Amino acid sequence: MWASDNDFTGQIPDYIGSWSLTELRFQGNSFEGPIPATLSNLAQLTSLRIGDILNGSSSSLAFVNNMTSLSTLVLRNCRISDKLSSIDFSKLTSLNLLDLSFNNITGQVPQTLLNLKLLNFLFLGNNSLSGNLPSSIGSSLKNLDFSYNQLSGTVPSWAKDSQLNLVTNNFVADSSSNSVLPTGWGCLQRNTPCFLGLPHSSSFAVDSGSRRPVSGSDNSFYESDDASLGPASFYITGAQTWGVSNVGRFMDAQNGSYIIYSSRQFLNTLDTELFRNARMSPSSLRYFGIGLENGNYTVTLQFAEFDFPDGQSWKSTGRRVFDIYVQGVRKEQNFDIRKTAGGKSYTAVRKQYIVPVTKNFLEIHLFWAGKGTCCIPTQGYYGPAISALSATPSTFLDLK
Template sequence: MGRRRQALHGAALSLLLLAAAAHAQQTDPGDAAALNAVFAKLGQKALSSWNISGDPCTGAATDNTNIDNNPPFNPAIKCECSGGNASVCRVTRLKIYALDAVGPIPEELRNLTALTNLDLSQNYLTGPLPSFIGELTRMQYMSFGINALSGPLPKELGNLTDLVSLSVSSNNFSGSLPSELGNLAKLEQLYIDSAGFSGPLPSSLSKLTKMKTLWASDNDFTGQIPDYIGSWNLTDLRFQGNSFQGPLPATLSNLVQLTNLRIGDILNGSSSSLAFISNMTSLNSLVLRNCRISDTLLSVNFSKFTSLNLLDLSFNNITGQVPQTLLNLNSLGFLFLGNNSLSGSLPSSVGPMLKNLDFSYNQLTGNVPSWGNSQLNLVANNFGADISSNSGLPTGLDCLQRNTPCFFGSPKSSSFAVDCGSDRPISGSDNSLYQPDAATLGAASYYVTGEPTWGASNVGRFMDASNGSSIIYSSHQFLNTLDTELFRNARMSPSSLRYYGIGLENGNYTVTLQFAEFAFPDAQSWKSRGRRVFDIYAQVSVRSRTLT
């Protein structure tokens, strides 16, 4: 009996010691004060799961709870404790993600000097990215993506020499990238797309030889894409929507580990060939859209690209025929070759995965093979007038060829009105009857109304996000119009959406386009941080009604 009491007494003593140790483990007072101030200024509240009894570094902040992709733990922190029974805990991770935190970055953030991971993305932070960020020299992963930050990127970022990943995408920054970014020798991921930067890329970035991922699309970078990009260890490179000049650097051919390459909109300069991609056989997605490429498809042995799922070479000057080897790729699902100078007839078969093919605005001729359930856009080529009846394609394509007259000498209408995305006709205040436009338009598709009086074609794929539909709906009431019902639905297109008037009388026409924005709300929210950038053109056909 005495031994039993002694054992129980020992157990009680152990529990007491554990409790005492837990009580002695406390958050560094400076970190606690800084964290409280940051939360107060950004309108956030600490969660009880990691703020037990008012001490931040407790509970989920110090156990093995994973805070990544874990919505219940947001905002969240992680701490590291040291010092034995009287351990002091420092805040090493801070996440305030997609909570619409509003305001400038709090000054007190500079006091969290033990931070290695900071995620303030998808909020509505305003003002500059402060230079004191450069004082957080233990930082390894840092994201301010999708906010409303402005001003130049601070050169003090160059002090964060342990950085592995940096994201400042989708903000309102200005000016060029600071040359000090070249000091970040450990950097593997850099996300600067849609951030507002301009000017040439600094030569100092040549030192970032560990770089694996660079997203730099939708800025105003100028000059040529630097040769040093070819010396990096890239697997994902995105350079669309800038102001680069050609030619594409030959050193890109060294990037044989790339799985994703997207370059677009080379505005001027010399043309390029396709030779540099010959050894990039690990590619899953290849986009070289509007890159001033002058070449033939036969210059690359596409049979080696056994993982290629998407190929977009549209808006270039690619000539010659479409090779059968390209269409036979077992992995290829999306092929966009529109707006080139391809000629001849199409091959007789396609691979099992190839369901979306765009050959619009070329010089193709001959018969159209039957390719089963594939979506095929052949608008503005030189196929015969009986193209639809012989190919199993949607009717009306004969009205959408370059040199095939439709209703020649017998015009059918002098006007038409369309409510894009609508599923029913709507009478407008201008006395026009707006026809519905609810047809499913995929990544390479077209349709023509049954009369026919008009048609539409769509090209492009939503690469990173899609709800599976090309039509979206809004319940928002637009007060500054007499025709709010016209703005209930909208048709989305990731690349090119064209409407055609068919059988119109010769004469002068007034084209009226009405727009309303309802995808991006007018609010202090990260959801408002999109940009609507697009071109509109109206093209008039000649008297014989040929498409040019």
């Protein structure tokens, strides 16, 4: 059963637990919690995807224990307050993808979860997990997201053979950790930001997805950002002035691309080259300014939609909708690039915000909250996209 992208409201009905289903998908709606415990009766489910519960009481994970046939389990942003130990992962032997990100899950990561032989994708970011990571993982597990938790200790040796996102935790940067993670990874831990109190930069600008730097008409030098990011990865520049983190897998996509390109001419801009490429994410895309001088900054984000063509084609009905956070404050909810551009594709849109930098660190977060379309122009096509961004010190004239 597929009931996504309909903006249904209210609670998920209890009676669904009496149906005979092998697939249940409730994403892109506006449901309230909790997730009904009666779903535990759906023992034949192979795929369960529920996302973005807006409000209501929190849910438990216990109902999952009867679903021993699951291959895909997504309970993303569902207001779940529980521990992973509530699930007996030894029974979920068919599990290939698990996404419990953006909840309030506490406790430690169980070894039984990481030992699952068929598990390939694991997304547990933006929770309250603590303790050390298990010492071993299954042979198929290659994509792991633990970002934005309270995990600690040393980075396990298996990290060198996996795509692992550990941004914003409490790990120790020692010689063994530095040998298995990208250079500068310690700059993105909670209590060890680089250059704290010793800033080395007053601005930065990035041309997202580009292979070559670009000089903009605003006199900014936009550095290239062609890092090969996947479902659970991050990158920091050699000068450690900025970084980028991506989380998520394009579901049902044949060739889910995180960088998209267009050769078209773009309107409403003097800088068409900035918009040739864009970085896209199916869940969560973050950019970081590292070692900035403290003070107020003007953050400029530049967008252009170019995969939903204008006209009467069915492809023109696609909608890309996401939220924008800067320094943890939501600046835009249900932001739609094309709608903001007057319903036009290939048209530049610029959003500016004045924000404080107090610990020599800046965070820009583009977050897919389940809204928009999922499968236009191709199956599995959704999530935030950005063409370029910059942060410069604010002056009195910047204030609006």
